[in-house]
Amino acid sequence: MHMRLMLLGGGNALGQALIRQGAEEDIGFLAPRPPEQGWDAASLTQLLDDTRPDVLINLAYYFDWFQAEDWCEARAAAQERAVGRLAELCQHHSMILVQPSSYRVFDGARATAYSEKDEPIPLGVRGQLLWRVEQAVRAGCPRHVLLRFGWLLDDSAEGVLGRFLRKAEQGGEIPLADDRRGNATPVDDAARVILAVVKQLDCQAPLWGTYHYGGHEATTPMVLAQAALAEARQYRGDLAEPVAVAHAACADALEEPQHAVLACRKILHTFGIKPRAWRSGLAGLLDRYYRHD
Numbered sequence: 001m002h003m004r005l006m007l008l009g010g011g012n013a014l015g016q017a018l019i020r021q022g023a024e025e026d027i028g029f030l031a032p033r034p035p036e037q038g039w040d041a042a043s044l045t046q047l048l049d050d051t052r053p054d055v056l057i058n059l060a061y062y063f064d065w066f067q068a069e070d071w072c073e074a075r076a077a078a079q080e081r082a083v084g085r086l087a088e089l090c091q092h093h094s095m096i097l098v099q100p101s102s103y104r105v106f107d108g109a110r111a112t113a114y115s116e117k118d119e120p121i122p123l124g125v126r127g128q129l130l131w132r133v134e135q136a137v138r139a140g141c142p143r144h145v146l147l148r149f150g151w152l153l154d155d156s157a158e159g160v161l162g163r164f165l166r167k168a169e170q171g172g173e174i175p176l177a178d179d180r181r182g183n184a185t186p187v188d189d190a191a192r193v194i195l196a197v198v199k200q201l202d203c204q205a206p207l208w209g210t211y212h213y214g215g216h217e218a219t220t221p222m223v224l225a226q227a228a229l230a231e232a233r234q235y236r237g238d239l240a241e242p243v244a245v246a247h248a249a250c251a252d253a254l255e256e257p258q259h260a261v262l263a264c265r266k267i268l269h270t271f272g273i274k275p276r277a278w279r280s281g282l283a284g285l286l287d288r289y290y291r292h293d
Helices: 013-024 041-051 062-064 071-092 124-140 159-169 188-203 221-232 265-271 280-293
Strands: 004-008 053-060 097-100 144-149 151-153 172-177 184-186 207-211 242-245
Touching: 004 013, 004 071, 004 207, 013 062, 013 188, 041 071, 041 144, 053 071, 053 188, 053 242, 062 071, 062 097, 071 097, 071 124, 097 124, 097 188, 124 144, 144 159, 144 188, 151 188, 159 221, 159 280, 172 221, 184 221, 184 280, 188 242, 188 265, 188 280, 207 265, 221 242
Parallel strands: 004 053, 053 097, 097 144, 144 207, 151 184, 172 242
Antiparallel strands: none
16 A cells, blocks of 8 residues: 555444454554544645645544434534635645445435436435535545445444444344335454445556445335344344334434445446345354343
């Protein structure tokens, strides 16, 4: 690796997966600890003035944007401003910015897979934030790669998967939509994709733009939950079964797109990255989750 890589968010689940996989290929990251209040425009300005990496991978707000149950409007607004400043700094210092985004920029009104050419129409506050962040990155830093991921799954206790498993252990009814579809994407697979993109950027390939990635085989929350429970029963015997409900009856129906399948042809044709079956990543994910537990 000729380029110097900086990773913001090295302490979260996706950052840790990226560091692990990089180490296996002797690829290292500058991974500075965030200030106590988190990265903001001022601290990012100082950081990049001092360090000047070639590529910056921004996972600083991964948990809040992709895993957290609660949403803080004030914190999200500050994070949005910080990414806008980050894009300007990357452009000023001639850095490449790699920024994750999400299927949530689409409203889920169409049943066919969304491509990068489809117009984003975000439903809820997270989707609206991510769409504004994408626009800020495009406007501020032309040398960027935006990676829109499907349903990201990690081993954090308070993440999407962790909350589901805790409910299953507590018993009682767990309503899940069986008419909602998307691409489950284990965090190790997302890290594999980011690393593959960065390795090709290291070859001076100007492959800027927006790309979709999601695990192979579109699925429903119900099917995903049943597969996760089958793995989890190796660690916990008595787990509640989910109950199928309609998307419209779900508490998050106004936030979560009903149809969220992503077409991944562009990333395959541009970077040669093939979608990996999400089922193959569940065993490792559950193993790490229960080792932390």
